[in-house]
Amino acid sequence: MSGGADSDPxxxxxxxxxxxxxxxxxxxYVLAADEPVLQLAALSGVPxxxxxxxxxxxxxxxxPVAVAARRQRLVWVGGHQQLARxxxxxxxxxxxxxxxxxxxxxxxxxxRGALLLLWxxxxxxxxxxxxxxxxxxxxxxxxxxxxKGPGTGGSVSPTGGPRVLTPPPVRCxxxxxxxxxxxxxxxLPGGCCALDLEGxxxxxxxxxxxxxxxxxxxxxxxxxxxxxPWLRDPIFEDRYRAAMISRRPMSFTARRxxxxxxxFRLFPDGRGLSVWISPSDRDPGTVTPIPAAGAAMPxxxxxxxxxxxxxxxxxxxxxVRDVVDLVADQIVPAFGAQGVLMYATEGGRLRxxxxxxxxxxxxxAFEGAFLGAANSPAVHALATGEPSxxxxxxxxxxxxxxxxxxxxxAARAVLPLIVSxxxxxxxxxxxxxxxxxxxxxxxxxxxLAGLIAQALDRARLYDTKQQLAHDLQAGLLPHRxxxxxxxxxxxxxxxxxxxxxxxxxxxxxxxxxxxxVAAVIGDVQGHNAAAAALMGQxxxxxxxxxxxxxxxxxxxxxxxxxxxxxxxxxFTSCLYVHINVRTRRACVASAxxxxxxxxxxxxxxxxxxVPAGLLLGIDPDARYSATEIDLPPGSVLVLYTDGLVETxxxxxxxxxxxxxxxxxxxxxxxxxxxxDALLKNRHADVDRQDDVALMVxxxxxxxxxxxxxxxxxx
Numbered sequence: 001m002s003g004g005a006d007s008d009p010x011x012x013x014x015x016x017x018x019x020x021x022x023x024x025x026x027x028x029y030v031l032a033a034d035e036p037v038l039q040l041a042a043l044s045g046v047p048x049x050x051x052x053x054x055x056x057x058x059x060x061x062x063x064p065v066a067v068a069a070r071r072q073r074l075v076w077v078g079g080h081q082q083l084a085r086x087x088x089x090x091x092x093x094x095x096x097x098x099x100x101x102x103x104x105x106x107x108x109x110x111x112r113g114a115l116l117l118l119w120x121x122x123x124x125x126x127x128x129x130x131x132x133x134x135x136x137x138x139x140x141x142x143x144x145x146x147x148k149g150p151g152t153g154g155s156v157s158p159t160g161g162p163r164v165l166t167p168p169p170v171r172c173x174x175x176x177x178x179x180x181x182x183x184x185x186x187x188l189p190g191g192c193c194a195l196d197l198e199g200x201x202x203x204x205x206x207x208x209x210x211x212x213x214x215x216x217x218x219x220x221x222x223x224x225x226x227x228x229p230w231l232r233d234p235i236f237e238d239r240y241r242a243a244m245i246s247r248r249p250m251s252f253t254a255r256r257x258x259x260x261x262x263x264f265r266l267f268p269d270g271r272g273l274s275v276w277i278s279p280s281d282r283d284p285g286t287v288t289p290i291p292a293a294g295a296a297m298p299x300x301x302x303x304x305x306x307x308x309x310x311x312x313x314x315x316x317x318x319x320v321r322d323v324v325d326l327v328a329d330q331i332v333p334a335f336g337a338q339g340v341l342m343y344a345t346e347g348g349r350l351r352x353x354x355x356x357x358x359x360x361x362x363x364x365a366f367e368g369a370f371l372g373a374a375n376s377p378a379v380h381a382l383a384t385g386e387p388s389x390x391x392x393x394x395x396x397x398x399x400x401x402x403x404x405x406x407x408x409x410a411a412r413a414v415l416p417l418i419v420s421x422x423x424x425x426x427x428x429x430x431x432x433x434x435x436x437x438x439x440x441x442x443x444x445x446x447x448l449a450g451l452i453a454q455a456l457d458r459a460r461l462y463d464t465k466q467q468l469a470h471d472l473q474a475g476l477l478p479h480r481x482x483x484x485x486x487x488x489x490x491x492x493x494x495x496x497x498x499x500x501x502x503x504x505x506x507x508x509x510x511x512x513x514x515x516x517v518a519a520v521i522g523d524v525q526g527h528n529a530a531a532a533a534l535m536g537q538x539x540x541x542x543x544x545x546x547x548x549x550x551x552x553x554x555x556x557x558x559x560x561x562x563x564x565x566x567x568x569x570x571f572t573s574c575l576y577v578h579i580n581v582r583t584r585r586a587c588v589a590s591a592x593x594x595x596x597x598x599x600x601x602x603x604x605x606x607x608x609x610v611p612a613g614l615l616l617g618i619d620p621d622a623r624y625s626a627t628e629i630d631l632p633p634g635s636v637l638v639l640y641t642d643g644l645v646e647t648x649x650x651x652x653x654x655x656x657x658x659x660x661x662x663x664x665x666x667x668x669x670x671x672x673x674x675x676d677a678l679l680k681n682r683h684a685d686v687d688r689q690d691d692v693a694l695m696v697x698x699x700x701x702x703x704x705x706x707x708x709x710x711x712x713x714x
Contacts, residue, residue: 009145011165014042014115017138019167021101021131023117024247024270027051027162028105028142029065030113038065038113044165045270046118047197047244052333053093053310055162058325062316063090065114068102072111074135075102078125089312096245097121103135106143109680113146115139120247164197167270190278197272199223199240211262211277230256236264243268253280310334310448314455319466320344323459324354327427327452332356335441339409339430343378344460345371345423350378353456357430362407375400378426381416385423387446388414389437411435413445417453424457469532476536481509484517486581486700490671492679494692496643504531504572505641505693506539510546515582518546518555521639521695522574522593534568538616542576552576552589553624556613560591560624563617572616575639579631584699586637589626591616594642594652597660601634605664607656633701636674638663643690644678671696 010028018026025045029038036059040051057066064087068075077083077100084091099119106112115138127135173181185192191208193201201219209216218227225231231254243250243266250266261280266273310330317323328340339357343350343366350369366376371383377400381388390396390412393404404410409430417425427449437445481489491507504524511517520542524535541559550558555576563572573593579586588596588608592615599605613624631637638659645655659678666677675696 009148010142011042011163013138013141013145015044015165015167017115017134017141018044018117021117021134021138022119023101024098024120025118025245027065027116028113029057029069029116030105030146031059031069031111036060038069040162041113042163042165044167045197047199047241048161048164049198049333050094050241050245051162053330054090055333056329062087064100064102065116069104069111069114072104072108074104074132076127077101078123079121089316092312094245096242098245098247099123101127101131101135103139105139105146110143110147112143115142118245122248169271188276190276192277193219193275195224195240195273195275197244199225199237199273202272208275208277211256211260211279213256228256230254239264239266240273243273311451314451317455317459319463320353320456320459323452323455326455328354328356331427331429331448335413335429335445336431336435337413337429338432339407339428341378341428341430342425342456343427344425344456345382348372350376350426353425358407365406377403377412377414378428381414381426382423385416385418385421387416387442387449389442390414391436392434408432413437413442415445415449415452417449417456419453419457424453424460427452472532476532476539477506478508482511482517484509484511484581487517487579488671488698488700489519490675490696492675492692492694494643494679496691504535504570505643505691506535507639507693507695508539508543509695510543512546512549512578515580517579517581518552519577519579519637519639519695519697520546520574521641521693522572523641523643523693524572525570530568531570534563534566534570534572537566538563538572538574542574546576546578552578552587552626556589556591556616556624557622560614560616560618560622561620564620566617568617571618573642574616575610577637577639579697581699584631584633584635586629586631587626588629589613589624591622591624594640594645594656597636597638597640597656597663598629598631599636599638599663600632605660607660631699633699634668635699636663636671637697637699638678639695639697640678641691641693643692644694646690671698674698 014026014028025043027043027046028041030041031037032039038057038059040055043051054063054065057063059066059070064075064077077086079099080091080095080097083094083100098121101117103115104111105115115135117135186205186207188205188207191205191211193204193208196202200221200223204216204219206216209219212219212224212228214227225237236252236254239250239252247268249268251264253261253263255261263278263280265276265278267276310326313326313330314323317326324342327342331337332340339355341355341358341363342353344353345351348371350366350371352363352367355363366378369376369379371379377388377390393410396404396412407430410433411431413429415427415429416423417427429445477493478491481491489509491509493505493507504526506520506522506524508520509517510520520539522535522538522542524531524538538559541562542555545555545558556574559574572591574591575593575596576589577586577596588610590610591613593612595610595612596608597605598608608627608629610627611625614622640659642652645659646652647655662678666674669677675694678696679692679694
């Protein structure tokens, strides 16, 4: 979809931000409502196909717009060298010199997306003060416009792609001026033509048509490399892309058969390219072979960079879903496919990992099919280890009767995914129209299949480990907290987003007698299986000593001696709270753990002053003292681990004070809703470097209340 921005406040704000910052191109990404993904909603000054690999960007991705939105800061890249250092995946796919800025639109928790601005090659190493202010002002205007609700441009267009905004022309001309301009370019030596941002010819002079050897009617509306076989070498399209991104004039020489050399000079701006074509007497050296009439088109420059981008992205894919999404988001547009199916092999059967562009009926037809019995392209590819390419529905029908009708696809590339001679899956690219696969395309797709196979094999191993970690964590934490009359309790656990999905944070609620209960929270150093194992030992030790009637300080001292004897090489912090629900008194002891928070109905939230004893597992003779506090009806006691409050560059005491302020400002809710409110920001943090445990205990006025069980560890 294309057009101006006259009627849409978001589009007007986007173009204004680009113009006031002096940028050459811009893009607006909006945060999807139902998933942590940034969607490209609008752009200007850059070919749409260039941004196709980033039309949907995961918020966790190492991409400038994602980093800006995730970390709530402006990201500046002063040139391609810095891009290659800081964002190698992006640099591989866009090997041109330019500068960029990405900035968040809206502040957390109301972040609405990100603004992307590009500057031509040769920009100063840093943004000027005026440019930075223009970027920040543009983000504020976009946030305000997006905040006005539906219909203000903050979504992807109905056609499924971003809106393309055309900057206003340099000036408007009268009809007689337009005719004079045509006369002017017709009189120039050689020939001239104009291309829009997508590389389509919008105007061509008589001289240019003669030099190119093609009718004007066939050139206008088409991309030159689609009409002229001798311009199909990827280097020619690459020069066009380089000119549009760097905004620098470019030139190249090409040979029109049989022996006419032509020089093309490209002059870019925000609306397209002006091209001057002139005869050349100079032979540039290596001659690119001319495709025969009717031959398949060679791999395009855009496809090459898509492939390089995918190869770089696959090295960063973690789970199976990451691999499937990368294939669907990158390979499908790169090779013009309309559908993709990915299978894995499990127990001698096909299992669907993911699909795009296929009906549920078509997907279900081969789900769970035996590899030795089913008659399908995927089974054949896995059995032989050889890729197959079908250019027409007749070819598919010949080998697999009924398949074209079932799938609605006319052509397909069937790529077996093989690792060390072992089949791990199959990837099928499908097309709704007949398609000829050139030898170069077949080679590229076959090579890509090897990269996808390796990534998929790693991802399946990772997912298996993650499931094992999830099951282990779920087994080590309490499945249900005991009901305690006079006390309502909620507990939560969030794993780290780095490393294994397992950590050393733990909590427990121990019923001691009719009137007493112990609340425990702790944090074992590390995020791995060793930390989880030590966490299980520490929780068991605390539970045993507490049940034996030891005082809070003695519970920690005995647990410390046990952990010191075990000598695991890891340290543990722990907070132990003995609560008498009849007297509404609590006794608190700490082994190097962050202090609890206490909110009473008639006072500000208090950071409880507890003597911070030595971490468990260091000194077997360490002693721990305790502090007593009152818990009148309506009081809220919050226990947490440092993952809830730690922020890089922020003092821990300041972070604890911030949490106390949030608790103070929170409405009087039940423990479950209050726990969710305190965890709200951490749930949204896709780059959580530490796991989080949280317990919220509310002293109830009267009557027994059963505490809800905590959710299973995520």
